[in-house]
Amino acid sequence: MNSDNKISVRYLTEELAHLKASLELPKGTEYFMSDLHGEYHHFSTVIRSGAGTIKEKIHYCFFNQLDEKAQTDLESLIINPETFLESVSKEEKATEDWIDLTIDRLVSLTKFLSGKYSKEKIISLASEHTDIIDELLFSTSGDPKKISKRITREKLADELIITLSQMIQKLTIDHLHIIGDIYDRGPAPDKIIDFLQNYHSVDIQWGNHDITWMGAARGSNICLMNIIRICARYGHLNILEKAYDINLNPLYHFAFVYYKDNPAFVPKTEDDATVSPHQKSLMNRVQQAAAMIQFKLEHQLIKRRPEFKMNHRLLFNNIDFDQLLMEKNGKVYSLENTCFQTICSKHPDVLTTEELELVAMLRLSFDQSEKLQEHVQFLLDKGSMYLCYNDNLLLHGCLPLNPDGSFQSITLQGEKLSGKSLIDFYEKQVRLCCAHPKKETDFSTDMLWYLWVGEFSSLFGKKEMTTFERYFIADKGTHYEEKNAYYQLRNNQSVCENILKEFNLPKDDAHIINGHTPIKEVKGENPIKGNGKLIVIDGGFSKAYQKTTGISGYTLISNSFGMQLVTHQKGVVHSNKPQALIRRLVDRASRRKLIKDTTEAEKLNHQIKKIKQQIVTLEQ
Ligand SMILES: O=P(O)(O)OC[C@H]1O[C@](O)(COP(=O)(O)O)[C@@H](O)[C@@H]1O
Numbered sequence: 001m002n003s004d005n006k007i008s009v010r011y012l013t014e015e016l017a018h019l020k021a022s023l024e025l026p027k028g029t030e031y032f033m034s035d036l037h038g039e040y041h042h043f044s045t046v047i048r049s050g051a052g053t054i055k056e057k058i059h060y061c062f063f064n065q066l067d068e069k070a071q072t073d074l075e076s077l078i079i080n081p082e083t084f085l086e087s088v089s090k091e092e093k094a095t096e097d098w099i100d101l102t103i104d105r106l107v108s109l110t111k112f113l114s115g116k117y118s119k120e121k122i123i124s125l126a127s128e129h130t131d132i133i134d135e136l137l138f139s140t141s142g143d144p145k146k147i148s149k150r151i152t153r154e155k156l157a158d159e160l161i162i163t164l165s166q167m168i169q170k171l172t173i174d175h176l177h178i179i180g181d182i183y184d185r186g187p188a189p190d191k192i193i194d195f196l197q198n199y200h201s202v203d204i205q206w207g208n209h210d211i212t213w214m215g216a217a218r219g220s221n222i223c224l225m226n227i228i229r230i231c232a233r234y235g236h237l238n239i240l241e242k243a244y245d246i247n248l249n250p251l252y253h254f255a256f257v258y259y260k261d262n263p264a265f266v267p268k269t270e271d272d273a274t275v276s277p278h279q280k281s282l283m284n285r286v287q288q289a290a291a292m293i294q295f296k297l298e299h300q301l302i303k304r305r306p307e308f309k310m311n312h313r314l315l316f317n318n319i320d321f322d323q324l325l326m327e328k329n330g331k332v333y334s335l336e337n338t339c340f341q342t343i344c345s346k347h348p349d350v351l352t353t354e355e356l357e358l359v360a361m362l363r364l365s366f367d368q369s370e371k372l373q374e375h376v377q378f379l380l381d382k383g384s385m386y387l388c389y390n391d392n393l394l395l396h397g398c399l400p401l402n403p404d405g406s407f408q409s410i411t412l413q414g415e416k417l418s419g420k421s422l423i424d425f426y427e428k429q430v431r432l433c434c435a436h437p438k439k440e441t442d443f444s445t446d447m448l449w450y451l452w453v454g455e456f457s458s459l460f461g462k463k464e465m466t467t468f469e470r471y472f473i474a475d476k477g478t479h480y481e482e483k484n485a486y487y488q489l490r491n492n493q494s495v496c497e498n499i500l501k502e503f504n505l506p507k508d509d510a511h512i513i514n515g516h517t518p519i520k521e522v523k524g525e526n527p528i529k530g531n532g533k534l535i536v537i538d539g540g541f542s543k544a545y546q547k548t549t550g551i552s553g554y555t556l557i558s559n560s561f562g563m564q565l566v567t568h569q570k571g572v573v574h575s576n577k578p579q580a581l582i583r584r585l586v587d588r589a590s591r592r593k594l595i596k597d598t599t600e601a602e603k604l605n606h607q608i609k610k611i612k613q614q615i616v617t618l619e620q
Pocket residue numbers: 181208209233462465466467481516517
């Protein structure tokens with residue numbers, strides 16, 4: 001072996017030892033959240049505080065050194081360093097004592113939290129000043145006075161405090177899973193995506209709401225109308241206009257010409273006082289315009305896709321447009337607050353010339369929205385229909401089941417599909433649709449709408465979505481959306497185990513994690529089901545759903561010792577202050593989980609194999 005090769009072998013051997021050692025470290029802490037529904041502020045507060053974990057760690061690290069007030073101040077600083085620094089007076093901040101003390105505490109906590117991570121990983125979490133951070137955290141010989149002087153002299157204190165605080169946030173959450181429904185109802189889904197794009201480690205399982213945004217951006221005009229309708233319904237057309245730069249002026253004009261205020265379409269605005277009567281009227285009319293185009297397009301789609309088996313949703317066939325009556329399940333209901341002025345009763349699903357022009361203009365604007373396209377691409381890159389990760393199955397809604405617990409099947413494009421193969425088929429169609437944005441009515445594009453409303457959609461999983469009835473029929477019986485048997489059967493351990501087996505996950509230590517159905521904590525519903533095998537983490541991040549849940553969301557945390565579910569209490573989470581929380585144990589690991597037991601190990605083992613081969617080649 002020549003001397004160059006000898007050096008390479010020595011280097012590779014060290015690298016090999018380092019990789020093998022990292023397999024023996026405890027696994028990193030995973031966080032799971034779902035159904036964020038545009039509530040960026042609430043979401044980012046939870047993330048920055050590690051859902052209360054930072055408070056806990058400060059307590060363990062400083063319990064006999066800092067009183068409660070000093071601990072709370074430190075927590076406030078870490079979870080929101082920029083705001084906290086603004087609140088400290090200039091004089092106080094300029095003193096070396098304050099700077100030294102603050103940085104010293106942050107460094108102690110960083111060291112306390114970084115025990116299970118390699119030095120490289122820790123340093124990689126620093127966004128800037130890595131040389132000083134390295135010295136502060138790892139130097140045994142450096143002179144602390146000298147660093148402190150440099151920090152003051154170069155006025156680096158604020159930047160360092162912010163960097164260290166963010167490192168502590170990242171050390172608290174090693175990896176984040178978002179189990180769907182980032183979009184709709186709340187004010188700032190775009191900001192959530194911006195945040196996630198810069199996040200150090202994240203994956204996403206698409207929810208039915210995310211899927212309609214993806215469809216809307218990549219060719220489906222029904223999905224496009226659906227998201228406009230929902231934005232108008234919740235008073236957030238701003239998301240489209242401001243965040244995504246979509247031109248809605250032609251729609252506003254059309255809506256004012258054809259529709260008048262309608263009590264069935266009053267927008268659900270959060271704070272009525274801040275919305276002008278004109279804006280409310282605009283949203284009311286836009287919602288009607290979008291809904292009517294959506295209903296027409298849905299009717300056309302159901303006719304061209306008999307394999308979706310949705311003929312019972314060909315609602316126009318059951319409507320008497322003269323008498324304004326609709327038949328459903330053998331009963332006749334009168335239609336109220338109708339706005340059918342663009343409907344021709346002989347051809348109810350045909351769009352008027354103006355509607356067609358409007359759809360074409362909106363399509364162009366959606367296609368050309370750089371930011372929307374970039375966000376959807378991010379959802380495609382980081383997302384999937386489901387994910388098997390560290391023995392858990394992450395899935396937004398359900399795996400469609402028959403009442404006897406067997407997998408429900410549906411024939412699509414000639415293939416009889418059920419269980420895992422059904423969901424894999426859906427994923428293939430989502431990617432196909434998104435890869436061909438110019439195709440507007442092909443099978444894969446129609447499939448994205450199916451995933452929003454379909455009975456066998458794993459993201460929806462209800463017999464029908466009764467949007468039309470909710471607007472136009474007073475009898476609430478017609479609004480009922482019967483849930484798939486899964487939602488009841490998941491209480492049963494053996495059903496959960498059977499599903500885990502279908503996804504090649506082991507019986508012990510594995511869980512299914514769902515979002516999608518708000519847990520009615522207020523009525524005593526338990527989010528932990530199937531004797532601990534399944535956890536539903538939709539706890540109502542969405543303000544609109546907090547009446548249903550009685551809380552304001554869950555965060556599931558899985559570390560090397562097991563799983564804990566954090567419940568966020570209502571009312572306190574919208575401030576930047578530390579939050580009130582309840583924690584419950586979901587599961588204790590049968591033994592401490594190490595990186596070698598995780599999904600990440602696959603990557604490391606692959607690297608190890610490659611290095612071993614390189615060494616053999618060099619030694620030959
Ligand atoms: O609360 P809204 O805006 O009326 O929406 C109700 C609709 O939302 C859905 O619940 C779907 O949304 P989720 O995925 O958030 O449950 C439908 O089943 C239902 O028809």
